[in-house]
Amino acid sequence: MPxxxxxxxxxxxxxxxxxxxxxxxxLRAIERVMEAEAFQTLLREQAPVVDLAEIAAAxxxxxxxxxxxxxxxxxxxxxxxxxxxxxxxWEAVLRAVGAAVYAVxxxxxxxxxxxxxxxRPPGHHAEKTRAMGFCLFNxxxxxxxxxxxxxxxxxxxxxxxxxxxxxxxQDIFWDQKDLFYGSTHQMPLYPGTGATGExxxxxxxxxxxxxxxxxxAFRDAMEVRILPALEKHNPDLIIISAGFDAHQxxxxxxxxxxxxxxxxxxxxxxxxADKQCEGRVVSVLEGGYDLMGLSLSVAAHVRALMGS
Numbered sequence: 001m002p003x004x005x006x007x008x009x010x011x012x013x014x015x016x017x018x019x020x021x022x023x024x025x026x027l028r029a030i031e032r033v034m035e036a037e038a039f040q041t042l043l044r045e046q047a048p049v050v051d052l053a054e055i056a057a058a059x060x061x062x063x064x065x066x067x068x069x070x071x072x073x074x075x076x077x078x079x080x081x082x083x084x085x086x087x088x089x090w091e092a093v094l095r096a097v098g099a100a101v102y103a104v105x106x107x108x109x110x111x112x113x114x115x116x117x118x119x120r121p122p123g124h125h126a127e128k129t130r131a132m133g134f135c136l137f138n139x140x141x142x143x144x145x146x147x148x149x150x151x152x153x154x155x156x157x158x159x160x161x162x163x164x165x166x167x168x169x170q171d172i173f174w175d176q177k178d179l180f181y182g183s184t185h186q187m188p189l190y191p192g193t194g195a196t197g198e199x200x201x202x203x204x205x206x207x208x209x210x211x212x213x214x215x216x217a218f219r220d221a222m223e224v225r226i227l228p229a230l231e232k233h234n235p236d237l238i239i240i241s242a243g244f245d246a247h248q249x250x251x252x253x254x255x256x257x258x259x260x261x262x263x264x265x266x267x268x269x270x271x272x273a274d275k276q277c278e279g280r281v282v283s284v285l286e287g288g289y290d291l292m293g294l295s296l297s298v299a300a301h302v303r304a305l306m307g308s
Contacts, residue, residue, distance in 0.1 A: 002043040003306045004106055004115035005034065006099040011047075011120050013088025015076065020084070021252060021289040022121065022134040030118050030285075033295040038303060043112060047099035047119055049091065054101055055137055057145035058172050063129045067136060079131045093121055093136045096284075100143035100239075103282045108151040108237065114270070114281040114305050116242070118298070122286040124166030124241045125191060133164065133191060139284050140241045141172040144179055153236040154178055159226065160185070161218075161265055162243020162286040163253040165194030165206070169241065174200045180233040182226040184209055184218060186246070186253050205229040209246075211254035215261040218246070222265055231272055237280045238273050240266075244288030244297035252289050259300040266304035281305065 012024040034042070055064055070077055071090040078084050096119035103115035117139070124140060125133030140158045147153040157180040158173070160166040165185040170193065173179040180203050185194050187208035194206045207221035230238070244262065246255040266283075273281045283305065288294035 001113040002041060003302065004103060004112040005042040005044045005118065005302070006047045006103055006115060007031065007118040008047040008095045008099070010088060010091045010095055013086070014092035014121055015086035015088060016084050017076065025291060026288065026294060027118065027120055029291040029295040030298050033299045034302070036299070038308065041306070047095040047117065048102050049094045050098035050101050050142070054146055055097060055142055057149060058138055058141040059128055067131065079136070083131050083134055083136065089121070089136070095119060096121060096123065097137050097139045097142050100139040100282065100284045101146045104143045104147045104151070104237070107280045107282055108147060108153070113279060115283065116302050116305055117282070117284045119285060122243070123284070124160060124162060124169050124243070124286050125164070126168040127171040135168060138168045138172060140239050141169050143239055143282060143284070147237045148178070155180065155233055155235050156237050156239065157182065157230055157233055157235040158239045158241055159230060159269060160241035160243070160286070161246065162241055163246035163250065163255055164190055164243070164287060166241055167191045167193040170198065170200070170204055173203060177201045177203050179203060180230065180235065181205070182230055183207065184221050184226060186211060186255050189253055203233070209255060212256065214256040215258060218255070218257055218261055219264065222268065227268060227272065231276070234276055236277050237282065238269055238277065240269060240281065240283040241286045242283045242301060243286030244294050247288065247290060247293035247297055249290040249293035250288065259296045262297045263300040263304045266301050270304070
């Protein structure tokens, strides 16, 4: 079975202020590298618009309505200090969440081996009732809720290797014992959450890394803390919050991962998925702000998903 690659041109229409790191060029860089011959066997589809009822499984209706009302018809509005909306944002975010939900459907129904969603804006900082950190709706969390509601997945796991802690996913999962969240991230760093003592109802596993840490420390954190906890959870589906800003080139943090580290962790997660949930993996793009580091890392990640 093929690997599904989901994208949509509207991801370019979510505009941000001049100089903002989460910019449309991120998707352009990914699309360029995905043109290589190695990726010609990908099953490519366009991300659909999500039903708002799906989002309501992770975010209250009042929050959804307020965000829709805030979406401008012209110009730009800020919903927090570093999170903006433009006229193209509302469709972009609905398709970003829609990609994750559709990918879950295709993977859970056995139509594809696994999936990567190359969409923006990212989502893992979006808490139940708060947009922040470039994020509006939490695509990974909505996808996990969808897997549980539509496909009867009793246990869903989100593994997050973005350099920033996914406070939003942790917030949404906090008291949901059948939803697991595991994260490696730099600490101290925005948003200030993700200490090892933050464990929810035993379903949260944080493995903070120190500024300057490289792939050796990252792999150790995965093998000692995150992967054993994931295996103990025995998931029916693994969702990856795939942020690539822990790359050594990235300007927003101080970790020193390289492309092979992302390939390695992808293969590790696929191994667990093969053993525990029939290989079911859905990956959604989060951060990654150096265009070369991002494109090379995404290429390594997707090649690993494809089994090459």
